[in-house]
Amino acid sequence: MPVIVKNRFLLLYGSQTGQAKAIAEEIADRCVEQGLHADVICLSQTEKKFNIERESSAVFILSTTGEGDPPDTAAKFVRRLKKKTLPDGYLSQLNFTILGLGDTNYTNFCNCPKGLNQRLLELGAHHFYPPGWADDAVGLEVVVEPWIDNLWEPLKKHQMNGFGGETTVTIDKTNISESIMDSGSDTSVIKPVELNTNMNSNGNVIVEIDNSDIGVNQTVTVASLTESIPPLSTIGLNLPTLPPPYIHLQYNTDNILFPSAASEIKSVPITSATVLTSPDAVKKTLKLSIGIQDSKITYEPGDSISVICPNSTEEVDSILKRLDISDEADCEVNLSIIPETTKRKPTIPLYIPESCTLRYIFTTCIDIREPPKKALLRAFVEYTDNPTEKRRLQELCSKQGASDYAQFIREKNLSILDILTAFQSCHPAVSSLIEHTSRLKPRPYSACSAPCINKNSLSFVFNVIEIPEGEGRCCGRQGVCTGWLDKLTESIQRSYNKQSLETELESLSLSSSIQIPIYCRNNQHFRPPTDLSRRVVFIGPGTGVAPFIGFLAHRQHQRQLVDKDTTYGDTWLFYGCRHPNKDFLFEEELERYKETGVLTKLCVSVSRDPDVLDKPKYVQDYILQEINSIYDILIDDTSLIYVCGDAKNMAKNVNEVFMKILKIKKGMTDDEAKAFIMTMRLHKRYFEDVWT
Ligand SMILES: Cc1cc2nc3c(=O)[nH]c(=O)nc-3n(C[C@H](O)[C@H](O)[C@H](O)COP(=O)(O)OP(=O)(O)OC[C@H]3O[C@@H](n4cnc5c(N)ncnc54)[C@H](O)[C@@H]3O)c2cc1C
Ligand SMILES: Cc1cc2nc3c(=O)[nH]c(=O)nc-3n(C[C@H](O)[C@H](O)[C@H](O)COP(=O)(O)O)c2cc1C
Structure with missing residues (x-):
């Protein structure tokens, strides 16, 4: 039924690789228990779904790409506001805050969100809450988590001062607390939580511990992935709220299939693979050439191609086995939304077909290598039997365990399989893994060829990444994409020699049976100079x-x-x-x-x-x-x-x-x-x- 939702604000995101979008969605989810309503909209929808000139309150979540540039989806919005002709006070009605994502490894840290913040202030907009600048080099969560925790108070205060908007939305009343529809209320929605827990004002769960249950190991003196030391091992913890499950899997055991992903991505042949390094080099470097004639891809020097790579077959097999779903892995599985989920606006991620196989999802859709997010660890807690392991997982996703999470999981680049190997009593539902993993991202590679020499071919070069076992990693592994490309081209790889240039031209005429999916991305700035006289x-x-x-x-x-x-x-x-x-x-x-x-x-x-x-x-x-x-x-x-x-x-x-x-x-x-x-x-x- 359509109802008027008050306490509404605009939650605008601009994201290149998905992190800002995921954070915006997390904020929107948590709004529910705060009695607020966020309209989550991508900045690319400027003038279609929102007009910033007409908004009284907005929260921006914005990343940076390229050389301090806006994400592609935010470029138009940023450009519009840059116009010098905009009068002072143009946005004086707007109260906002901004969470910028960046990486201090790049020169212009958070350049895009900082620039937007500055411009909004110049145009007369006001902060209702200070901006936050999160650094991917040390872990976004270091800034993002406290920033979100502290956002609610000022946001509610600001809404209560009459700035909150109203919107008419269709809501299934059974899924949502009445408090959301009560404009003045800031009551949190108290969800059923496990025994021994209380909820604090941020909607976080305080876990009370019972040492007799978890059997604290007195002999441990150094913390590790699986064991902690005091004070962390003995204190109460603030856990993130348990994310509501929302995906339902239904196996159709009669029908075994492997669907092919529908996409606009071009499949191109690899026409040559040259090993540029000697066999005793520390790293193996490969140069691959692809035929682009049939795909009609055009490029300029400075552009890059992005390779759509699958996860390693062995790693997928190991995960399916560890999850005890090897038998169902090739059945058709239908994904649907759990009707009674309390998750706000649940959707099946667009990159996962509603009907496919689990092997397909784990191989091509989700990033099984990314260090498990805290939300996933939080979900794992519910599926872990051993009390010591359960407690350690609680610690790792808690506020108090933030530095252990950074030290033992993020900095070591541990994967889902590493965590499931370390915590043997954890038997998570497959759906929770799908709910809390990101999309497997394409890997960009800069072109090392020039179309003026051969417009039908593009070459790129990369090191094959080798990551040894140890430091929490349950086995050695190669980089997802570079390892895949290395194995894929094994039979056509030849070493670099003096005739390489000539033989490459010959091999280009041979059609290759090895195909890879790619797309091309133009570089706005990195181009050779047109003026030959410039040094x-x-x-x-x-x-x-x-x-x-x-x-x-x-x-x-x-x-x-x-x-x-x-x-x-x-x-x-x-x-x-x-x-x-x-x-x-x-x-x-x-x-x-x-x-x-x-x-x-x-x-x-x-x-x-x-x-x-x-x-x-x-x-x-x-x-x-x-x-x-x-x-x-x-x-x-x-x-x-x-x-x-x-x-x-x-x-x-x-x-x-x-x-x-x-x-x-x-x-x-x-x-x-x-x-x-x-x-x-x-x-x-x-x-x-x-x-x-
Ligand atoms: C615009 C752009 C252009 C690029 N162009 C090129 C290019 O021309 N050539 C090129 O080679 N790359 C290029 N890259 C990087 C490339 O896209 C990939 O990130 C890289 O090849 C690794 O991909 P992968 O899937 O094999 O590794 P992944 O599976 O993504 O693994 C990489 C991760 O492993 C970690 N790691 C690596 N070694 C170890 C270790 N010993 N111990 C623990 N962890 C480790 C790294 O920290 C990194 O986080 C470019 C990137 C961008 C954004
Ligand atoms: C190709 C590339 C270029 C980047 N350039 C910058 C930059 O100039 N300044 C910065 O602070 N961060 C930069 N970053 C880091 C991202 O902003 C950061 O990782 C952010 O969390 C990504 O969020 P998103 O997934 O929402 O796009 C860059 C990342 C990539 C992959």
């Missing part, structure tokens, strides 16, 4: 060199098109490897570009070869060695700097070395040097394409 510095150690191989091929082609008198700006590449004889990627191509003058200077640093004494260890060391030339480049308004590869260390170190050079050569202070690099970024002279 450029490329910095890309390891697989970070990938886009520059495409850039150099593109530059060579450009040079052939212009007349001989054209000035050609110096082109430098800072590259780094461990051992030049084992993992110098694209050595032959780079030497060739040097010989032909496409590359003016090739600076190779070597990090782990004791026989190489005359080379700097890291790219930043080499950059510092070239201090005078690099300083000239930095202060020349027309020259460009591109950095690609590891965001955690390399990109930061490179940024710092440029600052150091400015400090040494120009006597700048730290702040001045920082501002100088920031201006270079703003003026599109300093580009990054980095990943963690």
